[in-house]
Amino acid sequence: MARNIVYFDLETQRTANDVGGWANKDRMGMSVGVTYSTAAGAYQIYSEARVTDLIKELRAADLVVGYNVVNFDYHVLMGYTPLDLPEFLPTLDLIVDVEAALGHRLSLESLAQGTFGVGKTAEGLDAIRWWREGKVLDIAEYCCFDVKVTKMVHEHGVQSGELFYMDRFARKQRLEVPWGKSAAAPAIAA
Numbered sequence: 001m002a003r004n005i006v007y008f009d010l011e012t013q014r015t016a017n018d019v020g021g022w023a024n025k026d027r028m029g030m031s032v033g034v035t036y037s038t039a040a041g042a043y044q045i046y047s048e049a050r051v052t053d054l055i056k057e058l059r060a061a062d063l064v065v066g067y068n069v070v071n072f073d074y075h076v077l078m079g080y081t082p083l084d085l086p087e088f089l090p091t092l093d094l095i096v097d098v099e100a101a102l103g104h105r106l107s108l109e110s111l112a113q114g115t116f117g118v119g120k121t122a123e124g125l126d127a128i129r130w131w132r133e134g135k136v137l138d139i140a141e142y143c144c145f146d147v148k149v150t151k152m153v154h155e156h157g158v159q160s161g162e163l164f165y166m167d168r169f170a171r172k173q174r175l176e177v178p179w180g181k182s183a184a185a186p187a188i189a190a
Contacts, residue, residue: 004039006061007151010073011127011139013048025072026079030054031131033077034143036151037061043147045140051080058089067108067150068095094154097178098163106165112149114164114172115156154179 013029033046046054070093074085157177
């Protein structure tokens with residue numbers, strides 16, 4: 001039976017400054033959350049009113065894949081649940097492996113540009129501005145694109161064992177990933 005990988009990202013209603021600092025991520029509030037389930041073969045968009053359904057989908061996953069989900073997205077969601085999501089959910093946080101391999105963090109944008117030649121459509125602060133302007137559909141579109149890019153980065157890494165990124169001098173660099181090739185192949189087996 002195929003494993004259900006759920007790719008996940010969310011956007012917030014407030015900045016860290018709005019809630020008194022990064023230690024208060026659980027007060028940032030989710031504006032929109034998006035998943036892509038390999039079992040369903042579809043994206044799902046969640047409003048704050050449906051955050052419980054989002055958490056149920058994450059709990060049902062065999063593996064949740066995201067970019068900086070352990071130290072950010074899960075902590076935002078913990079404002080809505082008593083569960084310790086980083087401990088509770090089977091997760092592959094791509095940024096953790098990237099940081100371990102390089103000794104520093106990279107943006108998803110850098111990996112998307114280096115590996116596929118395309119960047120993100122906006123930034124997280126744009127999503128907060130859109131929230132304040134009532135442009136929820138813009139947030140959903142941006143968040144869906146981030147989930148798609150995360151999925152593409154993960155699948156490329158699984159298939160090839162490598163990703164590429166743009167360094168601070170705009171040079172393309174190669175990065176081996178530990179979930180590539182045979183080590184992670186069962187994660188996308190049909």
